[in-house]
Amino acid sequence: MCSWCYAFRPVWTQIQQQLDTRISVQYILGGLAPDSDQPMPLETRLYVQGQWRKIIETVPDTPFNFAFWEQCQPIRSTYPACRAVLLARQQGREYEIAMIQAIxxxxxxxxxxxxxxxxxxxLAQQVGLDSDVxxxxxxxxTTQxxxxxxxxxxxxxxxxxxxxLFLQQNDVIQSIPHHYTDAAKVLRTIKEALIR
Structure with a gap:
């Protein structure tokens, strides 16, 4: 649900393809906005649309469909989408990734x-999850x-x-700076952190 996470996806895909085989990836959900059925306030709508425009400038070729703001009733509630990812995770990593991308x-x-x-x-049906479950x-x-x-x-x-991004080695967890357009830069940082 984070538009910056969406913008990072192409570089993140490149990073994962080149990661040291000793590294396993784990997705952690940040939540952002609890359950609500209230329409997103106008101020928040304008802020989010502004972020989309900023992403387009910062990360060229990131597609956004601004028709969303006219065709949908925006609600600031990301927990349902997060729980959908958790349910996909229970089926396996490939379902988790597919659900994130589908959302x-x-x-x-x-x-x-x-x-x-x-x-x-x-979307759950689209990625192959058991829709009844x-x-x-x-x-x-339990999911919440x-x-x-x-x-x-x-x-x-x-x-x-x-x-x-975080790298855990034994019991030490360290933050890894990300870059929206340069996978090599992030990979160098990870490699340097592994050497320490």
């Missing part, structure tokens, strides 16, 4: 509302508690803005 593409490119349960149900578990307390655990862990290691 991003639906929101930013197809002007579909990622806060809408029906959108999430459709997905529907019954999306708003389940798993999300809160992810959010707590993210905050405990300094993940307060997104995207964030």
């Amino acid at each position: 991003q593409d639906a929101y930013y490119q197809q002007a579909r509302n990622p806060s809408d349960r029906n959108t999430l149900y459709t 997905f529907i019954s578990a999306l708003d389940d307390d 508690q798993a999300l809160l655990a992810d959010i707590h862990f993210a905050r405990s290691i300094g993940g307060n803005s997104f995207p964030s």
Whole structure:
């Protein structure tokens, strides 16, 4: 749900393709906005649209479909999409990645509302999840508690803005600066951190 995470996706894909095979990747959800059915305030809408424009300037070729703001009722509620990713994670890493990408593409490119349960149900089917299980578990307390655990862990290691990259070696976790257009720069930083 984070537009900057979406903008980082192409470089992140390049980074993962070149990562040292000793490194395993774990996605941690940051939450952002709790459950709500209230329309997004105008001030927030304008801020988010401004971020989209800033991304287009900073990370060229990042596609955004601004029709979203006319076709959908924006709601500042990212927890449902986060729980959808958690349910996909339970099915396997490939489903987790597919769900993240499906939600991003639906929101930013197809002007579909990622806060809408029906959108999430459709995306779950699209990525191959068991839709009956997905529907019954999306708003389940167990799923919510798993999300809160992810959010707590993210905050405990300094993940307060997104995207964030961290490298854990043994019991030491360190922040890795990211770059939106230069995968090589991030890979060098990771390599240097591994040498220490």
